[in-house]
Amino acid sequence: xxxxxxxxxxxxxxxxxxxxxxxxxxxxxxxxxxxxxxxxxxxxxxxxxxxxxxxxxxxxxxxxxxxxxxxxxxxxxxxxxxxxxxxxxxxxxxxxxxxxxxxxxxxxxxxxxxxxxxxxxxxxxxxxxxxxxxxxxxxxxxxxxx
Numbered sequence: 001x002x003x004x005x006x007x008x009x010x011x012x013x014x015x016x017x018x019x020x021x022x023x024x025x026x027x028x029x030x031x032x033x034x035x036x037x038x039x040x041x042x043x044x045x046x047x048x049x050x051x052x053x054x055x056x057x058x059x060x061x062x063x064x065x066x067x068x069x070x071x072x073x074x075x076x077x078x079x080x081x082x083x084x085x086x087x088x089x090x091x092x093x094x095x096x097x098x099x100x101x102x103x104x105x106x107x108x109x110x111x112x113x114x115x116x117x118x119x120x121x122x123x124x125x126x127x128x129x130x131x132x133x134x135x136x137x138x139x140x141x142x143x144x145x146x
Contacts, residue, residue: 002031
């Protein structure tokens with residue numbers, strides 16, 4: 001966790017002509033969000049897609065799989081990521097619906113400063129294959145069978 005943003009900045013510095021896109025969860029992003037200053041300082045302009053579900057997703061997934069109904073310390077209170085990215089000189093906007101994504105991504109691609117798109121997603125959308133509730137139910141069923 002926390003590797004994506006610095007890696008995206010480094011990739012953009014190494015290959016400024018390429019489009020660099022970073023996918024980061026909200027908890028992941030907060031581990032190194034100050035690196036946006038490094039991006040600004042070195043003229044790197046990555047596009048960061050911030051998957052904002054208000055939880056530490058990886059930790060929550062492990063808790064749900066191994067200790068269903070006993071989750072602890074995974075909910076987050078997030079800052080205004082758009083205001084934060086703008087403070088670092090990035091183009092930034094919040095995207096609340098899937099239908100709004102394509103136009104927002106086009107604006108991000110057109111940005112000369114790099115961009116952050118704060119994508120509001122459900123905490124149920126923890127993985128592409130299984131919702132948070134399905135993960136918990138599978139773990140509870142497994143315990144009942146044991």
